[in-house]
Amino acid sequence: MDDPAHRWPVSYPKTSQNRATLLGPPNRPPETRGWGHPEGSRILRFAGCHVSPSPGEWARSQVLQAVARDYPSQDAAAVMSILDLYGSDASEPGRVRVQLAILTLSHGDLEELRKLVAHAKRDYRDVLYWTELAQEVRDPIGGRxxxxxxxxxxxxxxxxxxxxxxxxxxxxxxxxxxxxxxxxxxxxxxxxxxxxxxxxxxxxxxxxxxxxxxxxxxxxxxxxxxxxxxxxxxxxxxxxxxxxxxxxxxxxxxxxxxxxxxxxxxxxxxxxxxxxxxxxxxxxxxxxxxxxxxxxxxxxxxxxxxxxxxxxxxxxxxxxxxxxxxxxxxxxxxxx
The missing domain is CATH 3.40.50.2300 (Response regulator)
Structure with missing residues (x-):
């Protein structure tokens, strides 16, 4: 929102009060707020054996599935390259959760994806907040x-x-x-x-x-x-x-x-x-x-x-x- 060239809806909220309504204090890990983690583990079949994926592998698979769902296969490599810009810095938390939020908001648009990644690097909480609103979570303050x-x-x-x-x-x-x-x-x-x-x-x-x-x-x-x-x-x-x-x-x-x-x-x-x-x-x-x-x-x-x-x-x-x-x-x- 700081860049006037961005074409997001002018009404995208970004006040800390609104974010706190849905996400809680910013010092809490993003994994403990909002979406949470899926429960249980998925079992993969590999070479005739049942193998339990590591948490990191499982999380990465969720991102890859979302990319395959929203983007043409020929764009997959470019999408992952852009997405991975978020989380490349050790100070950027909740890499998978934020990447999934970015994919949800981008609706298969590469240019929108780039803008959302850039904004997440400035303040990832805005992107999580916008995603909660898009999923019908009500915010009385933001609504007013x-x-x-x-x-x-x-x-x-x-x-x-x-x-x-x-x-x-x-x-x-x-x-x-x-x-x-x-x-x-x-x-x-x-x-x-x-x-x-x-x-x-x-x-x-x-x-x-x-x-x-x-x-x-x-x-x-x-x-x-x-x-x-x-x-x-x-x-x-x-x-x-x-x-x-x-x-x-x-x-x-x-x-x-x-x-x-x-x-x-x-x-x-x-x-x-x-x-x-x-x-x-x-x-x-x-x-x-x-x-x-x-x-x-x-x-x-x-x-x-x-x-x-x-x-x-x-x-x-x-x-x-x-x-x-x-x-x-x-x-x-x-x-x-």
Whole structure:
């Protein structure tokens, strides 16, 4: 996050308070926090004999299996070379656990892998924390910061923008999380806008990351021809999977987060990165004021929200969509 060239979601948390919520004090060995160690030992068959692998061999095999799962075989050597940069220094703890976390977050993207390894070398706890959030572990403090950065009021405008970009859409799927309070209000606002635009909404619940595959199956079964993704703490770590699923299904999709079109989603419309950071800073200041019993700030006050439209024209071409000039002229960023 220190490098502005990094393209991770702007909302990746990195405060020590948030990490402590999930991981415990940093001086505890990483093997005793979060994931823990698998129990028991696996028995390998070798030359007709049962051989118990050493703990180091077993751990290494987990990394190799994850690489084989997420990356093409021709990239395996390069992936391992990059991964092994973490742990090359004796001061870098939890080598296997951190490497597995990096693989989980990289989603088969070599460039993302390099960035995550570089960040882990600066502070491995951030990478472990992000992985816990991606696996649906809730963090009340981080969740409040995240929600402070978003602007649910723009959700109906995203629906209108999607309709303007692809006028032929009629049945819009909405990926939302039933237990996430901000989403209910957004659904109500979307229903009103859908009636105005003569569209049919198909809300589809995505409570866990493992639900994404079945959500796309449901969308196809219900003949959804477009998609709106309501942002949540968990879904922000799966934007690439969402973009890939929409592209495979030949469905135009829009998100609030500008990272979405950067990972091959069609478009995003939401507050600028600068505005999101200002709102997060104000939310952090309010947390301190609350603890000190001082008057709270208005997070939404101050400079305007500066909503920005980001469009991926490569994805539009792959979907057979010609983006209208009226939409292109409003784009703050166009990805070719």
């Amino acid at each position: 910061f995240f929600e402070a950065m978003l602007v649910p009021a723009l959700t109906p405008a995203r629906l209108a923008l999607l309709k303007e970009t692809v006028p032929e859409v009629t049945r819009v799927a909405v990926f939302w999380t039933r237990g996430y309070p901000p989403h209910r209000a957004q659904l109500v606002a979307l229903e009103a806008k859908a009636q105005e635009l003569h569209l049919t909404l198909r809300p589809i619940t995505v409570a866990r990351a493992v639900d994404l595959g079945s959500a796309f199956v449901t969308m196809r079964r219900e003949q959804g021809d477009s998609l709106i993704i309501l942002t949540s703490m968990m879904l922000q770590f799966h934007l690439r999977e969402l973009a890939d699923g929409a592209l495979r299904g030949q469905v135009p999709a829009i998100s609030e987060l500008p990272e979405f079109p950067r990972v091959r989603g069609l478009m995003s419309y939401g507050p600028s990165v600068a505005a999101m950071r200002r709102r997060a800073d104000a939310s952090a200041e309010n947390l301190v004021r609350r603890l000190e019993h001082e008057e709270l700030m208005d997070v939404a006050a101050g400079r305007p929200l500066e909503p920005e439209l980001v469009i991926n024209l490569g994805t539009a071409r792959a979907l057979g969509i010609t983006v209208p000039p009226s939409v292109l002229l409003r784009a703050a960023e166009v990805i070719q």
